[in-house]
């Protein structure tokens with residue numbers, strides 16, 4: 001479904017500048033953006049996937065992953081085809097890269113913003129996540145849905161690569177409660193060669209969205225031989241500790257995927273090493289993911305180290321929240337950081 005991509009501006013030379021993400025596409029009539037789902041037609045930039053969901057699920061919020069955000073709740077999750085990145089390890093390449101790999105074809109099932117909100121309420125969800133592909137590329141669809149979701153008492157989450165422009169963040173911030181932002185690595189060459197992006201705009205987005213008061217958790221997928229050296233792991237953790245040590249950091253295990261079938265899985269020892277580095281630099285909340293490690297998936301009170309949110313089983317399967325008065329440690333009364341209601 002085509003819809004005006006209003007987060008854009010017309011340039012003097014006749015091109016249209018998309019203002020959604022830091023790829024900064026400037027497009028002539030008939031051209032597509034790097035994401036493959038924004039196109040200039042009849043002098044206007046259009047979003048081709050408005051109201052067309054390519055993946056829809058009701059998930060535990062822990063699966064996003066968001067751990068200091070309404071623990072144990074369900075989140076209505078959807079995404080479209082298209083992406084502004086081209087990560088060689090993408091877990092959702094069948095939808096994220098679909099238009100680019102199928103001659104600009106757009107697919108999806110009708111899901112209007114109104115229906116997404118109605119479905120979220122019907123399934124007892126407390127939030128809506130824009131996920132599976134990069135949400136900022138279908139910005140106007142997320143914006144309309146998020147606004148309605150807030151009116152209905154639901155929260156909104158972006159699961160994102162962190163390439164939003166300041167304008168996109170400024171526009172959606174009143175309705176956006178949480179973001180999980182990837183820090184995919186800490187070298188420009190990794191971002192350029194493996195992901196099709198740049199590191200600096202991602203770090204800038206994290207700082208900017210944090211300053212706007214949006215609750216942020218970050219995720220790093222550790223890929224053996226690519227971004228898992230002690231130096232790189234420490235650099236990511238230190239960036240985050242310098243910005244805000246209360247920002248949760250998820251360290252996730254890689255499995256062979258998409259164009260990286262020949263790379264081995266992340267050994268559990270690598271995740272444990274990264275966990276220790278995160279703790280060493282002072283991060284309050286470090287979590288490992290994509291492997292069974294109950295001790296490192298649970299939340300501990302930063303004040304007295306008591307276990308306050310116990311997670312075990314498949315992700316989101318058993319979540320026991322021991323916090324009292326919304327966010328306080330039952331042992332020492334420390335108020336934990338996050339979104340709790």
Ligand code: SF4
Pocket residue numbers: 018019020021022023024025032033034035036037038083084136137
């Ligand atoms: S959202 Fe798409 S069209 Fe817009 S700048 Fe990013 S990649 Fe380009």
